[in-house]
Amino acid sequence: xxxxxxxxxxxxxxxxxxxxxxxxxxxxxxxxxxxxxxxxxxxxxxxxxxxxxxxxxxxxxxxxxxxxxxxxxxxxxxxxxxxxxxxxxxxxxxxxxxxxxxxxxxxxxxxxxxxxxxxxxxxxxxxxxxxxxxxxxxxxxxxxxxxxxxxxxxxxxxxxxxxxxxxxxxxxxxxxxxxxxxxxxxxxxxxxxxxxxxxxxxxxxxxxxxxxxxxxxxxxxxxxxxxxxxxxxxxxxxxxxxxxxxxxxxxxxxxxxxxxxxxxxxxxxxxxxxxxxxxxxxxxxxxxxxxxxxxxxxxxxxxxxxxxxxxxxxxxxxxxxxxxxxxxxxxxxxxxxxxxxxxxxxxxxxxxxxxxxxxxxxxxxxxxxxxxxxxxxxxxxxxxxxxxxxxxxxxxxxxxxxxxxxxxxxxxxxxxxxxxxxxxxxxxxxxxxxxx
Amino acid sequence: xxxxxxxxxxxxxxxxxxxxxxxxxxxxxxxxxxxxxxxxxxxxxxxxxxxxxxxxxxxxxxxxxxxxxxxxxxxxxxxxxxxxxxxxxxxxxxxxxxxxxxxxxxxxxxxxxxxxxxxxxxxxxxxxxxxxxxxxxxxxxxxxxxxxxxxxxxxxxxxxxxxxxxxxxxxxxxxxxxxxxxxxxxxxxxxxxxxxxxxxxxxxxxxxxxxxxxxxxxxxxxxxxxxxxxxxxxxxxxxxxxxxxxxxxxxxxxxxxxxxxxxxxxxxxxxxxxxxxxxxxxxxxxxxxxxxxxxxxxxxxxxxxxxxxxxxxxxxxxxxxxxxxxxxxxxxxxxxxxxxxxxxxxxxxxxxxxxxxxxxxxxxxxxxxxxxxxxxxxxxxxxxxxxxxxxxxxxxxxxxxxxxxxxxxxxxxxxxxxxxxxxxxxxxxxxxxxxx
Numbered sequence: 001x002x003x004x005x006x007x008x009x010x011x012x013x014x015x016x017x018x019x020x021x022x023x024x025x026x027x028x029x030x031x032x033x034x035x036x037x038x039x040x041x042x043x044x045x046x047x048x049x050x051x052x053x054x055x056x057x058x059x060x061x062x063x064x065x066x067x068x069x070x071x072x073x074x075x076x077x078x079x080x081x082x083x084x085x086x087x088x089x090x091x092x093x094x095x096x097x098x099x100x101x102x103x104x105x106x107x108x109x110x111x112x113x114x115x116x117x118x119x120x121x122x123x124x125x126x127x128x129x130x131x132x133x134x135x136x137x138x139x140x141x142x143x144x145x146x147x148x149x150x151x152x153x154x155x156x157x158x159x160x161x162x163x164x165x166x167x168x169x170x171x172x173x174x175x176x177x178x179x180x181x182x183x184x185x186x187x188x189x190x191x192x193x194x195x196x197x198x199x200x201x202x203x204x205x206x207x208x209x210x211x212x213x214x215x216x217x218x219x220x221x222x223x224x225x226x227x228x229x230x231x232x233x234x235x236x237x238x239x240x241x242x243x244x245x246x247x248x249x250x251x252x253x254x255x256x257x258x259x260x261x262x263x264x265x266x267x268x269x270x271x272x273x274x275x276x277x278x279x280x281x282x283x284x285x286x287x288x289x290x291x292x293x294x295x296x297x298x299x300x301x302x303x304x305x306x307x308x309x310x311x312x313x314x315x316x317x318x319x320x321x322x323x324x325x326x327x328x329x330x331x332x333x334x335x336x337x338x339x340x341x342x343x344x345x346x347x348x349x350x351x352x353x354x355x356x357x358x359x360x361x362x363x364x365x366x367x368x369x370x371x372x373x374x375x376x377x378x379x380x381x382x383x384x385x386x387x388x389x390x391x392x393x394x395x396x397x398x399x400x401x402x403x404x405x406x407x408x409x410x411x412x413x414x415x416x417x418x419x420x421x422x423x424x425x426x427x428x429x430x431x432x433x434x435x436x
Numbered sequence: 437x438x439x440x441x442x443x444x445x446x447x448x449x450x451x452x453x454x455x456x457x458x459x460x461x462x463x464x465x466x467x468x469x470x471x472x473x474x475x476x477x478x479x480x481x482x483x484x485x486x487x488x489x490x491x492x493x494x495x496x497x498x499x500x501x502x503x504x505x506x507x508x509x510x511x512x513x514x515x516x517x518x519x520x521x522x523x524x525x526x527x528x529x530x531x532x533x534x535x536x537x538x539x540x541x542x543x544x545x546x547x548x549x550x551x552x553x554x555x556x557x558x559x560x561x562x563x564x565x566x567x568x569x570x571x572x573x574x575x576x577x578x579x580x581x582x583x584x585x586x587x588x589x590x591x592x593x594x595x596x597x598x599x600x601x602x603x604x605x606x607x608x609x610x611x612x613x614x615x616x617x618x619x620x621x622x623x624x625x626x627x628x629x630x631x632x633x634x635x636x637x638x639x640x641x642x643x644x645x646x647x648x649x650x651x652x653x654x655x656x657x658x659x660x661x662x663x664x665x666x667x668x669x670x671x672x673x674x675x676x677x678x679x680x681x682x683x684x685x686x687x688x689x690x691x692x693x694x695x696x697x698x699x700x701x702x703x704x705x706x707x708x709x710x711x712x713x714x715x716x717x718x719x720x721x722x723x724x725x726x727x728x729x730x731x732x733x734x735x736x737x738x739x740x741x742x743x744x745x746x747x748x749x750x751x752x753x754x755x756x757x758x759x760x761x762x763x764x765x766x767x768x769x770x771x772x773x774x775x776x777x778x779x780x781x782x783x784x785x786x787x788x789x790x791x792x793x794x795x796x797x798x799x800x801x802x803x804x805x806x807x808x809x810x811x812x813x814x815x816x817x818x819x820x821x822x823x824x825x826x827x828x829x830x831x832x833x834x835x836x837x838x839x840x841x842x843x844x845x846x847x848x849x850x851x852x853x854x855x856x857x858x859x860x861x862x863x864x865x866x867x868x869x870x871x872x
Contacts, residue, residue, distance in 0.1 A: 031667050033492045034676075035483025039475050042497070047471025056469045057504060059497035061478070068493060075511060091646050092666070125820065126842040134646045152844050175846055229470075295759075301745025302738030305759040309737025312813050312845060320765035322758055323731075323741040329756035329799055333769065363765055377748050409748060 021054045021166075021192070024080035026072055028088040028097045029172055030063035041086045041170075041177045048181060050229075052189060053197035053244050054082065064088060066100050073104040077165050084185070087172030089155035091134040097169060098158070102142035105162045112147060115139040115156050122154055148184035152176040159188050166192065198251030199242040200259050200274055205422045207269045209237050215265055219258070226254045228262070235415050236278075268431045271422070278421035279307050285428040286317045286367070294365035295321040295420070296334055296355040298346065298372040299388060304417045319365045324355070334358030347373055347380060352389035353398045360393045367427065368393050369420040373403075375412040388416045392423040392433060399423060399433045457490045457602075457628070460516035462508055464524040464533050465608055466499035477522045477606075477613045484617060486633060488625060490518065500524060502536050509540040513601050520621070523608030525591035527570040533605060534594070538578035541598045546579040551592050558590055584620035588612040595624050602628065634687035635678040636710055638698050641858045643705045645673050651701055655694070662690045664698070671851050672714070704867045707858070714857035715743050721864040722753045722803070730801035731757040731856070732770055732791040734782065734808040735824060740853045755801045760791070770794030783809055783819050789834045792827035803863065804829050805856040809839075811848040824852045828859040828869060835859065835869045 025045055031037040039061060046056045058080065062068045069088075076083045088097030102109055116139035123131035141147060141158045148157035148168070153176040159168045168185050170177045190196075204212065209230055213220065216239075220228050226243035239262055243254035263270050275281045286293060295304045305321035308314055324330040327346055331338035336354045344350040352370050360368035373388030374380055386405040391398060401419055405412045426433045461481055467473040475497060482492045494516065498504045505524075512519045524533030538545055552575035559567035577583060577594045584593035584604070589612040595604045604621050606613045640648065645666055649656065652675075656664050662679035675698055679690035699706050711717045722729060731740045741757035744750055760766040763782055767774035772790045780786040788806050796804035809824030810816060822841040827834060837855055841848045862869045 027495075030665065032479070032495065033482055034486050035479045035481070035492075036667065036674075038479040039495070043468070043471040043474040045471070046469055050470050056471075057499060057501075058508075059463075059468065059475070059495070061495035063493060065493075071515070072494075079507070092649050122842065125822065126840055132646045132650060134649075152847070175844065297738075300742075301750070301754075302733075302741030302757060302759065305738030306736075306742045309759070309761070310846060310849070314737070315761050318737075318761050320758065320760045320762060320769060321738060322756065322769070323738065323745070324756045325745070325751050325754050326756065332798065333756060333758070362768065410746065413746070 021082045021189075022080050023049055023054050023056045023082040023084060024058040024060060024076040025056060025084050025086070026076055027059070027061045027086045027172075028064065028069060029061070029086075030065075032061045032087075033063045040174055041172070044174070044178055045084060045086070045181055048178075048186075049084075051197070051199050051240060051242065052186065053195075053242060054189070064096060066096055069096065069100045070104055073101060077104075077163075081164060082166045082168070082189075084181075085167070085169045086177050089138070089157065089169060089171045091132070091137055091155070095137075095155075098141060101167060101169065105142070105160070105167065107142040107144065107160070107162075109140040110143040110145075112139050112141055112156070115141075115147065115149070118149070119154055146188060148180060148188070150176060150180060151183075152179045157184060159185065195244050195246060196248045196251050197242060197244050198248055198255055199240050200255050202239040202241070202259060202262050202266075202270055203272050203275060203278075204237040204239065204266055204269050205235065205271050205278060205418065207237065207266065208235075212237050212239070212266070216262065219261070223258070226258050228258055235418055268426070268429070271425050271429075278418060278425055280311055282421050282424045282428065283308065283311050283314060283317055285425065287313070289428075291317065291366040292319045292364075293317050293424075294319050294359045294363040294368040296330075296359035296368065296370040297321065297323050298325060298330070298355070298370075299375050300371045300413050300417050300420075301325070303413050304369060304371065304420050307417060307421075319363045322359050330355065330358075333362075335362055345380075345382065347383050347387060347389065349389055349400045349402060352391035352400045353393070356391035356393035356400075357398055360395075366394065367424065369424060371416045371420055373405075373412070373416060375409045375416075376407055377409060386412055388412065388419075390416055390419045390423060392420070392427060394427070399427075401434055457518045457625075458516050459485055459490050459492045459518040459520060460494040460496060460512040461492060461520050461522070462512055463495070463497045463522045463608075464500065464505060465497070465522075466501075468497045468523075469499045477608070477610055480610070480614055481520060481522070481617055484614075484622075485520075486635075488622070488633065490625070500532060502532050505532065505536045506540055509537060513540070513599075517600060518602045518604070518625075520617075521603070521605045522613050525574070525593065525605060525607045527573055527591070531573075531591075534577060537603060537605065541578070541596070541603065543578040543580065543596070543598075545576040546581075548575050548577055548583060548592075551575040551577075551583065551585070554585070555590055582624060584616060584624070586612060586616060587619075588615045593620060595621065631680050631682060632684050632687055633678060633680050634684055634691055635676050636691050636695050638675040638677070638695060638702075638706055639708050639711055639714075640673040640675065640702055640705050641671065641707050641714060641854065643673065643702065644671075648673050648675070648702070652698065655697070659694070662694050664694055671854055704862070704865070707861050707865075714854060714861060716747055718857050718860045718864065719744065719747050719750060719753055721861065723749070725864075727753065727802040728755045728800075729753050729860075730755050730795045730799040730804040732766075732795035732804065732806040733757065733759050734761060734766070734791070734806075735811045736807045736849050736852050736856075737761070739849050740805060740807065740856050743853055743857075755799045758795055766791065766794075769798075771798055781816075781818065783816060783823060783825065785825055785836045785838060788825035788827035788836045789829070792829035792836075793834055796829045796831075802830065803860065805860060807852045807856055809841075809848070809852060811845045811852075812843055813845060822848055824848065824855075826852055826855045826859060828856070828863060830863070835863075837870055 042059045145158040145160040241255045241258040243251040245251035302323045355370035370391035376385035388403040390401045478495045581594040581596040667674045677691045677694040679687040681687040738759045791806035806827040812821035824839040826837045
């Protein structure tokens, strides 16, 4: 196996004489070739695989066509030693991935009674969906495979090895594909690689990716094992330190000084190590202290509440929220003086402050956040699109961040929500809240 | 040229003896393989190509690695008659697409003085970027090509034909790639093909994908041009009818009887043709009639409001919403009798009805929806996870759907929101709301 020779500027750990898997992600689905669906699975799986120290060298997409899928499998077998497929495991007649892969690798299909029982029970619970004979197809998998049971949908995945090539099949919908990878494929892969890959994620808010890279260029260019890489999304930067070693303890110990160095360099811009997201950190900090939370949203339109309540266990902390688009509703639901809103304007420091204080008072929550501003595409004739005020109130004080977030309705809303969660985490971590 | 042999259940039109181009999109960039960047170019180009009647049968991604790129080009040449590359045209040393493609097709590189002049002028205008010798590399292109001048960046693209295979090279950044395709590649391609493709999307809610396929199996298996295909997501089904013909008018006329047949067969399960989503349809129907909207959410935690306000122009219709997790907040914010909630339970028909009526009354909206239930992972000891009540209130009546939505926190929440929007659209379309 050749060492990774991927060009400069990559996050790939360079392996030195070590055995590394070279992976092809093979996505099956005509919807991808028609452009209806963006292939987020390929990106997310690549990210997760690189965290495991597995090189992803090819993405291939083919449609629901048995001939072209079989050809793509033949090519993949010839160059990769791990093939991960997505899509085509469902109950409809164009779901043909399992059959084509089984035939390509000379395997028959085998009935799995335990999966059939699961399917029957699933459909019995979900009485609004009709069970048809097609659905039972999902209980058939290539013989001698490891069944990857699907707790996030109905179609099981599977994994097997043939002639030195490992195959893992995952369902197509991202809300099934990604948890299936994390909870089913990762344990399978960990048993295959003789070495342990250990990585730690350092999560950063309030500084851009290129500024981070400038500060850490030396470390990123010259370190091989452990390696350090950056990833950016919606104003957040994630740094990942990855080490390979014979044991997890050794790999972890190799990562530790890198993590400490980065945390020291970036200071309080680092909001956590190995935490899932800003809101997940806020939820756990608030839970620890028995605090409760509320939100008053205008421009974010429910996004702050939605992201927070998407977390399992949020109900222990989240009290309630108000989504107040019109000024009258801001006044009526949050007990704010309508004349004051009209004087200062809905998009203002004062309104953001009053919204946070208002929702806190009327819900009895310990902490409350607010967001008002212009997500676009239309402006208000006064402020440019992207003008946003985000507020935070406790029983005594109120803080407001004034932000210029640029354009893109969805992007502006996500960035505003990120700022609300960042203000909360800084409050909870005892850091300055507004003057970052 | 082989006819398209896309399998059943796909939207690919089968051409009968007609000459159609089969395209491979070959994206070059290590950032795609690391998952840093989602491959939106492949999706957007596919969508645009299908609009031109060109079959996209393969997407391939390789990194900035000359060996693997050359192998991918050899494979693409053997199966496609149009190869569109993205990425790797820039000035840095890992931008190697042009050189590898030129070598693969046996062409030398040629200096283009007009492109060199453009580059010098561009760098003179943008003084913040330093002009280095590397930048002059961008003025070299494979010999005997059509230069695709880049008005959206610096690196020009190019197009050529060799042995019946057409090659088009586009830059990687989406804000250059897509306009380069529209304004440079499309005129080039239109000179090569003689047909247009036309498709219509029929959107369906309240019936599963396999039930739809059972009803339409004959049409889906035996129709080639126009063709009919299904796609499913979160309890919604989308059917696409696609036709190819010499003119757009002819292709549209060929689709029409298929659309009518499907609409007749699926009745009021069809919520719209060529509409973007349930919530987009609801927004446009409410806007037309000057109606306003509010939402009271418990299990969906702001998702209904967030999805609705994500639509540009929502502020004309959306008044406000309440996200009430705790019973006290349901009572205080929505004016519901706390004792009644406690008697019937937060997850009940009565609470869903009272939430919808309450939020309607306190916001003054014309129509209001509500959602309460258990998204999991934890139950309440009374109802199974997935038990959901969705309400709709106007000034006189209230309707509640009781649903069993199975497991998966995110899935249950999305399905509940879909049901709220479906109840609204059925109300607005004058259809029965609860007994689907």
